[in-house]
Amino acid sequence: MALITRGFGSKTHGRDTRLPPGQTQVDDWPVLTAGATPEIAQEIWEFTVGTEDGKTVRWDWDSFRALGLEDFTVDIHCVTHWSRLGMPWRGVSLDRVFEHVETSYDFVMAHSYGGYTTNVPLEELLDGQAWIAFEADGEPLEAEHGGPARLVVPHLYFWKSAKWVQGLEMIAQDEPGFWEERGYSLHGDPWTEERYS
Amino acid sequence: MQKLDGNVLAGPLSEVMTGDATSAHARCVHCGDVAVIAQAVVYADGSRFVARCRRCDSVLLTIVEAGDDVRLTMTGVTAFTMPV
Amino acid sequence: MIAHAAWHVATVSATHPETPSARRIVLDIPDWPGNLAGQHVDVRLTAEDGYQASRSYSIASSGDAPSIELAVDRVASGEVSPYLVDDLMVGDQLEVRGPLGGWFVWRPDPAHRPVQLIAGGSGVVPIAAIVRAHRAALDVTPLRLLYAVRTPDDVFFRSELDREAADPGPTAVHVDYVFSRRAPDGAPRPAGRLTRELLGELVLPPQQNPLVFVCGSTPFVERVLGWLKELGHEVDDVRAERFGGA
Numbered sequence: 001m002a003l004i005t006r007g008f009g010s011k012t013h014g015r016d017t018r019l020p021p022g023q024t025q026v027d028d029w030p031v032l033t034a035g036a037t038p039e040i041a042q043e044i045w046e047f048t049v050g051t052e053d054g055k056t057v058r059w060d061w062d063s064f065r066a067l068g069l070e071d072f073t074v075d076i077h078c079v080t081h082w083s084r085l086g087m088p089w090r091g092v093s094l095d096r097v098f099e100h101v102e103t104s105y106d107f108v109m110a111h112s113y114g115g116y117t118t119n120v121p122l123e124e125l126l127d128g129q130a131w132i133a134f135e136a137d138g139e140p141l142e143a144e145h146g147g148p149a150r151l152v153v154p155h156l157y158f159w160k161s162a163k164w165v166q167g168l169e170m171i172a173q174d175e176p177g178f179w180e181e182r183g184y185s186l187h188g189d190p191w192t193e194e195r196y197s
Numbered sequence: 198m199q200k201l202d203g204n205v206l207a208g209p210l211s212e213v214m215t216g217d218a219t220s221a222h223a224r225c226v227h228c229g230d231v232a233v234i235a236q237a238v239v240y241a242d243g244s245r246f247v248a249r250c251r252r253c254d255s256v257l258l259t260i261v262e263a264g265d266d267v268r269l270t271m272t273g274v275t276a277f278t279m280p281v
Numbered sequence: 282m283i284a285h286a287a288w289h290v291a292t293v294s295a296t297h298p299e300t301p302s303a304r305r306i307v308l309d310i311p312d313w314p315g316n317l318a319g320q321h322v323d324v325r326l327t328a329e330d331g332y333q334a335s336r337s338y339s340i341a342s343s344g345d346a347p348s349i350e351l352a353v354d355r356v357a358s359g360e361v362s363p364y365l366v367d368d369l370m371v372g373d374q375l376e377v378r379g380p381l382g383g384w385f386v387w388r389p390d391p392a393h394r395p396v397q398l399i400a401g402g403s404g405v406v407p408i409a410a411i412v413r414a415h416r417a418a419l420d421v422t423p424l425r426l427l428y429a430v431r432t433p434d435d436v437f438f439r440s441e442l443d444r445e446a447a448d449p450g451p452t453a454v455h456v457d458y459v460f461s462r463r464a465p466d467g468a469p470r471p472a473g474r475l476t477r478e479l480l481g482e483l484v485l486p487p488q489q490n491p492l493v494f495v496c497g498s499t500p501f502v503e504r505v506l507g508w509l510k511e512l513g514h515e516v517d518d519v520r521a522e523r524f525g526g527a
Binding site for chain 2: 379381
């Protein structure tokens with residue numbers, strides 16, 4: 001039983017109903033990075049999806065964005081207890097991406113430039129639930145926020161929204177990614193506080 | 198995450214090791230650099246930490262303080278030597 | 282010997298303003314094992330709804346007393362430091378884990394190896410613990426402090442550092458200030474940022490084989506470490522501690 005410190009956290013009462021439990025609203029955008037920030041030029045950027053038959057579907061910068069850029073406004077929730085509400089983004093829905101992918105596997109491992117990985121079930125990436133984003137707050141994504149492109153899965157804690165995303169690998173069984181292997185929840189639902197495994 | 202150094206690991210590491218582990222020497226398995234843990238580059242955000250080699254930037258170890266657990270992964274260091 | 286770290290319940294016994302943005306906080310900890318100069322604690326705050334936040338703070342005091350002194354600078358966007366500076370009251374309780382750290386520490390030294398201290402902003406806190414430990418031990422080890430700070434109003438531990446500067450005796454610490462935004466009247470140099478040239482002038486040269494302690498924000502520490510290396514200091518003769526905003 002932890003000791004409660006008088007008056008700490010009381011400013012969070014009168015909460016916005018869009019805030020999941022244990023989250024505090026912020027207006028800025030904290031930078032959370034587990035290493036040096038990779039710099040990836042648009043000219044060399046590519047996005048790939050690898051499937052069980054050994055095939056890799058591959059796009060370059062222009063062909064990927066030609067799949068269809070759209071604006072979307074979502075709330076994002078970081079496991080470190082901050083949330084940003086009503087954040088404007090621009091990117092390509094993963095529904096557009098998976099129109100070009102044949103797979104029977106149900107799980108996805110996202111891979112990033114720099115080697116980070118995170119796992120997400122495929123059904124949680126489809127039906128307008130996830131994007132590859134190129135812009136946030138009306139500006140191109142800065143490298144420190146995952147630019148030039150990051151995964152955005154706003155209904156899961158934000159560590160699932162891999163920065164500097166390079167591609168998706170279809171996998172048969174759910175497997176832990178970098179943080180999931182180190183004690184974070186395999187799934188990461190902010191509304192049920194799936195922070196740790 | 199904030200870029201800090203290995204001094205900040207003293208608290209989390211005290212949950213899994215007796216004595217001050219930030220004064221321990223360790224060798225990076227990637228480049229062979231030997232340094233004390235306090236000299237590592239650490240990216241920290243309160244409950245999770247990634248320590249990287251000051252020379253080659255490889256991941257030395259990670260620590261997650263997850264509720265009542267502390268989870269330490271030490272895949273990037275060898276010859277971990279604690280002063281006693 | 283470093284005392285084993287553990288979680289302790291601490292009660293605020295005194296607070297007072299340190300600068301317009303910082304506050305000194307004295308914590309009584311009945312089962313505190315004592316600490317060395319330069320060590321830190323993790324402070325954990327728990328809200329009524331169970332939400333917890335913890336941050337590391339350097340200890341400005343050292344010794345065996347069952348209390349510690351912190352000096353906390355408010356980081357406007359942080360969630361812990363604004364509470365500690367603006368809301369915490371005498372009698373309030375919080376949890377601290379410590380004493381922590383064994384690298385960025387100094388003990389009175391029978392060999393009298395010269396020590397150069399370099400502080401940026403509120404990074405002076407563990408450095409002040411070293412200055413105080415040196416004075417308490419009446420140690421004659423040569424200590425020199427370079428303190429980079431924005432304006433005279435932002436100086437922590439003003440009266441104690443003034444006392445060191447005014448003391449002609451062998452146990453006094455030599456203090457140099459580098460004011461980046463505004464210097465006081467009569468300062469030896471106009472306001473301006475620390476440069477490599479100034480650092481070379483104001484720190485003990487490598488020929489004297491000093492042990493160097495550097496504490497400040499990450500960008501400050503990394504700039505200083507780069508310059509020290511260029512000035513010929515060995516990497517392992519320099520002990521650094523970086524802090525972030527929280």
